[in-house]
Amino acid sequence: MDTPTIRSLIDAVPIALVLVGQDHRVLAANPAAAELFGVPLEGKSASAVLRHPDFLGSIDACLAENRKQSARLVLTGSGRETHLGLTATPVVTAIGRSALVAFEDLxxxxxxxxxxxxxxxxxxxxxxxxxxxxxxxxxxxxxxxxxxxxxxxxxxxxxxxxxxxxxxxxxxxxxxxxxxxEERRRPAERIDILPVLKSALATHREQARGAGVELVLVAHGPAFEVKADADQMTQVFHNLIENAIKYGGAGGRVDVRIDRVERDAVLRGPAVQIEVEDHGEGIDPLHLPRLTERFYRVDSDRSREKGGTGLGLAIVKHIVNRHRGRLRIDSELGKGSRFIVILPVGSAD
Ligand SMILES: Nc1ncnc2c1ncn2[C@@H]1O[C@H](COP(=O)(O)OP(=O)(O)OP(=O)(O)O)[C@@H](O)[C@H]1O
Ligand SMILES: [Mg+2]
Incomplete structure (x- = not known):
């Protein structure tokens, strides 16, 4: 097989392939390899492609012993780790013996x-x-x-x-x-979300009173229809209201608002927006990106002491995702936090 045929064959393979000749130079490489190692690759010596002892050792052994070699490499660079599975297989082509090295991104x-x-x-x-x-x-x-x-x-x-x-x-x-x-299965039923929100608030009245917190609801309209799962939305409101009382209760008031949005820029369509705002100590912006991770707590001792498992916001995030909505968290230290759930209104079918 000549080089052009080899090239057209390896170009068709979706994983990174590099064909290395007896002189340890690259005879051919496919687009996936170019993406992984940069271009141009052809003509370069193997060590100029990747200076890694296991890569170079596999090629040596493959060419010398005429046996398939495999290895796992971890590349560090540009601040992240890339795990690669490598297989070097001896192949004989029109231009002699060579090693076909395949890289699988693991x-x-x-x-x-x-x-x-x-x-x-x-x-x-x-x-x-x-x-x-x-x-x-x-x-x-x-x-x-x-x-x-x-x-x-x-x-x-x-x-x-x-x-x-x-x-x-x-x-x-x-x-x-x-x-x-069931995250991939979007809820099909259209419901009015306002009564769901009201009943979640009612469940927390007692807890709020005990914590010296006033719960205030402002609804900008009589009804808010969305395609939603009422039980799951109850869970969402339950956790956000409970968090606001537990962690932001020092502010003495929790404001809950529900509103319609003509067009949400991210969801690209009309939406219903539910906000739970407290006026407590707020959250350091440092923590915001990780807040919805499982078991992530800002102050784990305090959260545990309050009976928290650190799973509440992870559940909220998954439920909102299932509804094809989004969760926004705004917070400022010393001023309080605002958790905003934005749900697409969807079509009326
Ligand atoms: N309104 C808020 N103000 C300040 N910190 C908050 C607020 N809401 C959440 N947090 C922080 O985010 C962390 C994660 O919240 P999450 O609801 O996921 O867990 P939790 O309340 O500790 O446990 P669970 O909800 O499972 O009972 C909390 O431990 C708390 O540190
Ligand atoms: Mg919680």
């Missing part, structure tokens, strides 16, 4: 593995803390506090709280995985 797969590892580690850690506390108190109740009714009552109270925390964590995890599983 970065996304590696990131998924890392996320899964982190997730399992986080869940285990979150469960271990209350479980350790429970075991400790059981021991105390059997020993030192055996005949002390006052201590027993106090410890049972703490155990109750810790068990409650585990139940919340597990039910949040379940609801997160349910939302994720």
């Amino acid at each position: 970065t996304a797969q590696e990131q998924t593995f890392a996320m899964r590892r982190d997730f399992v580690a986080n869940v285990s850690h979150e469960l271990r803390t209350p479980l350790t506390a429970l075991v400790g108190f059981i021991e105390t109740l059997r020993g030192a506090a055996r005949d002390d009714p006052a201590a027993r009552e106090r410890f049972l109270g703490i155990m109750d709280r810790e068990a409650g925390r585990m139940i919340r964590l597990v039910s949040d995890l379940l609801s997160l995985s349910r939302v994720e599983a």
